[in-house]
């Protein structure tokens with residue numbers, strides 16, 4: 426029984442830590458400009474080969 430409680434507590438602690446970690450950057454001041462999939466896509470040059478018509482992205486290489 427004791428072990429079960431310990432396990433439950435560690436799982437809870439992990440969940441809380443993860444929640445803090447993931448909610449931090451979104452609301453914190455240290456966060457970079459809000460990540461935008463289109464910007465990332467263009468920054469990674471995915472549009473060299475891929476067209477995403479729904480996002481208005483035309484591929485640049487023909």
Ligand code: HEC
Pocket residue numbers: 466469470471472473474475
């Ligand atoms: C040099 C050209 C090129 C670049 C740059 C490129 N891709 Fe691709 N990508 C391809 C090709 C060619 C395929 C198809 C491969 C296949 O079907 O075997 C593909 C397939 C894919 C697929 C799978 C699509 C499907 O229907 O299965 C995804 C997702 C994808 N690319 C995302 C990206 C992302 C995200 C980037 C930017 C980080 C990127 N690609 C950059 C050429 C490229």
